[in-house]
Amino acid sequence: MALINTDWTKELAQVENTLVKVLDEKLEPMADRIIDRGIAESSVILAKASFEVQEAIKQATQEIENQRKVAIREIKKLIFYAAIAAFVVIAFTSVFIVGLLKYLNVF
DSSP states (O other), X not given: OOSOOOOOHHHHHHHHHHHHHHIIIIIHHHHHHHHHHHHHXXXXXXXXXXXXXXXXXXXXXXXXXXXXXXXXHHHHHHHHHHHHHHHHHHHHHHHHHHHHHHHTTOO
């Protein structure tokens, strides 16, 4: 048995209304601004990262192209050297065979 019966309904309704008002007028706009700022900063960060990745890809592609050109140039030199070596071997072999045939009086 309570000595004093207090009805807090009006006070609680007033607190609820004030709380709703504070949430609607102050907290929601502040949260929206924070979210908007976060989205804007994320967009800037993503744009910078995208640019950096594109530049890295461009540099890697250019380096691969340079390496390909060097490899082609080196392969051409190697083929040229092999052709000269083969020519020299064939020439010396021919001279040797001709000399051997003359030595053996086959001609």
